[in-house]
Amino acid sequence: MTKVDGLSISIKNKKGTWSLVRDVSFSLERGRTLAIVGESGSGKSLITSAILGMLNHLEGLEGSVEVCGRDVLKASSRELRTLRRNLIGYIPQNPRESLTPTLKVGSQLVEVIAAKTDRKGRECRLVAESLLSSLGFSGPERILSMYPHQLSGGMCQRVAIAMAVVSRPALVVADEPTSSLDPLTKHKIMEVIKGIQAEQGFGLILVTHDLDLAFSSSDQVAVVYGGRLVETGAAEELLLRPGHPYTSDLVRCFTRSGAEKGGSYYIPGEPLSIYTSFPGCRYFNRCRQRLEICETKEPACVRRDRGRVACWLY
Numbered sequence: 001m002t003k004v005d006g007l008s009i010s011i012k013n014k015k016g017t018w019s020l021v022r023d024v025s026f027s028l029e030r031g032r033t034l035a036i037v038g039e040s041g042s043g044k045s046l047i048t049s050a051i052l053g054m055l056n057h058l059e060g061l062e063g064s065v066e067v068c069g070r071d072v073l074k075a076s077s078r079e080l081r082t083l084r085r086n087l088i089g090y091i092p093q094n095p096r097e098s099l100t101p102t103l104k105v106g107s108q109l110v111e112v113i114a115a116k117t118d119r120k121g122r123e124c125r126l127v128a129e130s131l132l133s134s135l136g137f138s139g140p141e142r143i144l145s146m147y148p149h150q151l152s153g154g155m156c157q158r159v160a161i162a163m164a165v166v167s168r169p170a171l172v173v174a175d176e177p178t179s180s181l182d183p184l185t186k187h188k189i190m191e192v193i194k195g196i197q198a199e200q201g202f203g204l205i206l207v208t209h210d211l212d213l214a215f216s217s218s219d220q221v222a223v224v225y226g227g228r229l230v231e232t233g234a235a236e237e238l239l240l241r242p243g244h245p246y247t248s249d250l251v252r253c254f255t256r257s258g259a260e261k262g263g264s265y266y267i268p269g270e271p272l273s274i275y276t277s278f279p280g281c282r283y284f285n286r287c288r289q290r291l292e293i294c295e296t297k298e299p300a301c302v303r304r305d306r307g308r309v310a311c312w313l314y
Contacts, residue, residue: 001027001028001029001030001066001068001069001203002027002028002051002065002066002067002068002170002171002203002205003026003027003028003064003065003066004024004025004026004027004047004051004063004064004065004066005025005063005064005065005066006023006024006025006062006063006064007021007023007024007025007047007050007062007063007064007065008021008022008023008024008060008061008062008063009021009043009046009050009055009058009060009061009062009227010060011058011060012059012060015275017060018274018275019227019274020043020046020227020274021043021046021047021050021227021228022227022228023063023228023301024043024047024063024224024228024229025063025229025301026220026222026229026232028171028203028205028220029203030170030201030202030203031197031198031201031202031203032203032204032219032220033194033197033203033204033205033206033217033218033219033220034203034204034205034206034218034219034220034221034222035206035207035208035213035214035215035217035218035220035221035222035235036048036205036206036207036208036222036224037208037209037211037214037221037222037223037224037250038223038224038225039209039225039271040209041271041274042224042225042226042227042271043224043226043227043228044207044224045175045207046227047224048173048175048205048207050065050072050073051065051072051088051171051173051205052072052084052088052090052173053065053072053073053075053080053083053084053088056072056073056075056080061073067083067087067088067170067171068087068170070083070087072088085115085116085167086116086167086169087169087170087171088169088170088171088172088173089163089164089165089167089169089171089172089173089202090164090172090173090174090175091157091160091161091164091172091173091174091175091177091193092160092175092177093175093176093177093179093180094180095153095156095157095159095160096148096149096151096153096156096180098160099148099156099159099160100148101147101148101149102147103147104144104145104146104147105143105144105145105146105147105148105151105159106125106128106143106144106145108159108163109128109131109132109144109159109162109163110124110125110128112163112166113127113128113131113166116166116167117166117167125144127166128140128144128162129141129144131162131165131166132144132158132159132162134196135158135161135162135192135196136158136188136192137155137158143155143159152185153180153181153185154181154185154188154189157177157178157181157189158189158192161177161189161192161193161196165196165200165202168200168202169200169202170202170203171202171203171204171205172193172197172202172203172204172205173205173207174193174204174205174206174207175207176207176208176209177189177190177193177206177208178190178208178210178213179208179209179210186210186213190213190217194217206218211250211251211253211254212254214235215235215236215238215239215254218235219234219235220232220233220234220235220307221233221234221235221238223238223244223246223247223250225246225271225282225283226271226272226282226283227274227282228282228310229301229308229310230244230246230247230283230309230310230311231243231244231246231247231304231307231308231309231310231311232307232308232309233304233305233306233307233308233309234306234307237305237306237307238251238307239251241305243304243307243309243311243313243314244283244309244310244311245283245287245288245289245290245311245313246267246283246286246287249265249267249286249288250267252265253265253266253267267286268286269285269286270286271286272285279295279296279297279298280293280294280295280296280297280298281294281295281298281299281310281311281312282298289313291312291313293312294312298310299311299312299314302314
C-alpha cells in the first residue's frame with residue numbers, strides 16, 4: 001500500500017513564501033494503477049519527486065508519503081537508498097538520456113541488478129538476459145552488448161523498465177513513460193509495463209499529459225491543477241461523469257465534445273502563476289461555472305461517489 005497524506009511543498013524567497021503543492025492525499029493498493037494528469041506547471045512532477053524522496057532537503061516539505069508503512073519524507077539518505085533499492089522503482093521520461101552513453105547496456109543493467117539484489121558476477125548477467133527476454137527482446141545477449149545510441153527509443157524504454165522492476169518493488173513511478181515514443185510504440189510499452197505489473201503486483205503511479213493513456217491504462221485518475229488535487233476517482237467514472245469543471249474541460253478537450261464543427265475544444269486563459277497570491281479556487285479565472293465564493297475562498301475536498309472533488313458546486 002502507498003499512502004500520500006497531506007503532502008504540501010512550499011519555497012521561500014525575498015518576496016515571501018510560495019505554496020507549490022497543497023494538501024495532496026491519495027492511496028494506492030498494490031496491483032492497481034493511479035494516473036496523475038494535469039497541464040504543465042500543475043505540480044505533477046513535484047508530487048512525483050516528493051514520492052521518490054528527492055525533495056527531503058526542502059524546509060517547506062510537509063505531510064507523509066508511506067510505502068509499505070515506511071515514510072519516505074522522514075527517511076535518511078541511507079534509508080532512502082534502501083527504499084529505492086527494494087521498494088520503489090522509477091521509469092524516467094527520457095530513457096535514452098537516463099542511460100550512460102559511453103557504457104554498454106549490459107554493464108549498466110548488471111550494475112543495477114547487483115545493487116538491487118544479492119546476486120553477483122555471471123549470475124547478474126543471466127538475470128539481465130532473462131529480464132530483457134521477458135520484456136520482449138528476442139536477442140537479449142545482443143542488446144546487452146550494444147550502446148544506448150544503438151537502440152531505438154522503445155528499446156531504451158524497455159531497458160529502463162527492466163532497471164525499475166528488477167527488485168520486484170512495491171511501487172513503480174512512471175514519469176511520462178511514453179511521451180517521446182510514436183503511438184504504436186507507446187501502446188506496446190504500456191502493454192509491457194502492465195504485463196510486468198500483472199506478474200509482480202506492484203502499484204503503479206503513471207504521470208502523464210496523455211488522457212487516452214490515463215483513462216485506458218489506469219484504475220484511478222487524480223487531476224492536478226494549481227498544485228492541488230482537484231478531483232480523484234475511478235477512471236471510467238471521471239471520463240463519463242467528471243465532477244470538477246477543470247476535469248470536465250479536460251475530458252471535453254480529449255473527446256472533442258462541445259467543439260465547433262471541424263475545430264477543437266480548448267480551455268481559455270492561462271493558469272495563475274505560482275507567484276500570484278489568490279485566496280480562492282485557482283481555476284476561477286478559466287472556469288465557466290464559477291460562483292462568487294470561488295474568488296474569495298478555496299473549497300475543501302469532499303467526497304463524491306467513490307472519489308473526491310474540491311469545488312464549491314458540491
